[in-house]
Amino acid sequence: MKPASFDYVRAESAEHAVQALAAAGGDGKVIAGGQSLMPMMNFRLVKPSVLVDINRIPGLDAVQMRGDRIVLGALVRHRMTATDMLIQKHIPVLHHAMKHVAHLTVRNRGTFCGSVCHADPAAEMPMMSLLLNGAVHIVSPRGERTLAAQDFFVGSLVTALEPDELVTEIEIDTLPAGTGWGFEEFARRHGDYALAAVAVTMQRRDGVASDVRIGLMGVGEMPMRAPQIEAMLEVREIDAALLDEAIDALRASLEPNSDLNASADYRRHLAGVLARRAISDAWARAEKGAAA
Numbered sequence: 001m002k003p004a005s006f007d008y009v010r011a012e013s014a015e016h017a018v019q020a021l022a023a024a025g026g027d028g029k030v031i032a033g034g035q036s037l038m039p040m041m042n043f044r045l046v047k048p049s050v051l052v053d054i055n056r057i058p059g060l061d062a063v064q065m066r067g068d069r070i071v072l073g074a075l076v077r078h079r080m081t082a083t084d085m086l087i088q089k090h091i092p093v094l095h096h097a098m099k100h101v102a103h104l105t106v107r108n109r110g111t112f113c114g115s116v117c118h119a120d121p122a123a124e125m126p127m128m129s130l131l132l133n134g135a136v137h138i139v140s141p142r143g144e145r146t147l148a149a150q151d152f153f154v155g156s157l158v159t160a161l162e163p164d165e166l167v168t169e170i171e172i173d174t175l176p177a178g179t180g181w182g183f184e185e186f187a188r189r190h191g192d193y194a195l196a197a198v199a200v201t202m203q204r205r206d207g208v209a210s211d212v213r214i215g216l217m218g219v220g221e222m223p224m225r226a227p228q229i230e231a232m233l234e235v236r237e238i239d240a241a242l243l244d245e246a247i248d249a250l251r252a253s254l255e256p257n258s259d260l261n262a263s264a265d266y267r268r269h270l271a272g273v274l275a276r277r278a279i280s281d282a283w284a285r286a287e288k289g290a291a292a
Helices: 014-023 037-042 078-083 085-090 092-100 104-109 112-118 124-131 227-233 240-253 264-291
Strands: 007-010 028-031 050-053 063-066 069-073 135-140 143-148 153-155 166-173 180-186 196-205 208-217
Touching: 007 014, 014 028, 014 050, 014 135, 014 166, 028 037, 063 085, 069 085, 069 112, 078 085, 078 092, 078 104, 078 112, 085 092, 092 124, 092 180, 092 196, 112 124, 112 166, 124 166, 124 196, 124 208, 180 264, 196 264, 208 227, 208 264, 227 240, 240 264
Parallel strands: 007 050, 028 050
Antiparallel strands: 063 069, 069 166, 135 143, 135 166, 180 196, 196 208
C-alpha cells in the first residue's frame, strides 16, 4: 500500500520543527529514521497531514559525555550506538543489546530516540532507557522540559509526548567500573522482535549484590523494571536457592498478553529462563569486577 497524502516540512532547527508540529494542530509526525513510521503510514495505520523531517537539524547526531552520563541526540542511529566507543566502554550492556536490534538496513537509519518515542514494548531501546534511568529532553513552542523514562512511557506505542513536542536527546547512566551486567533475548529469528528479553546490572560489594537493576520487555504493555526482584537480590549473596526464589517471584508478578507468537504462560516461563541467565551473568561479571 501507499501512504495517504501529506505535506512535507524539512526542519532547519528544533524551533522550526516544533512550530511546524504546532501548525499541524496535532496531526503532524516527526521523521528521523522512519523505520517504524513509514510502514505504519504505508498500511494507513497512521495518516499524518504533515511530516516534519528533522534530519537536517545540526547538532542532533552526537553521542557525548555529560558529567557521568551519556547523551544521545535525536539523530543518533542504531549503528552509531552500536559502534560508539563511549558506549562500549561505559555501558557494555547497551553495546551488547545493540547486536539484537533489527537488521542492517534498519540499524543504518533507525534512531535510538525514535525507537524510544515509538514505545514498542518488544523493542530494546525503551527497555534500555528505563534500565539506565533515562531522562528524555523535550522542546515545544512552550519551552523545554525533561521527563524520566518511567514517566515517559504510558502504554503500548503511547508516550507522554504532546503532539507539538520534539525529543532532542536522551540522557542515560554510565555504569561504574566493575559493574556486572547480563542481557538475554529470545526471538524466532535474529533481528526479529523479541518474545521476551531481560537486562540486568549490579555491583558486588563485600560479597553481596548492590545497586541491582532488572529491566524486561516483551512481557507487558510497556518496558518495565522489576523493583520487587531487585529488592530481593539487594545486599545478598546470589546463590542457586536465592535465584530460584527470585525467578518464582518474577514469574508471579508478570501478566503478559497472549498473541499469535506466544501464549501468556510461555512468555512468563521464558522471562524466568532469561532472567536466571542474565542475573547469573551479571553476578559473575560483578565478581570479576570486584576482584580486579
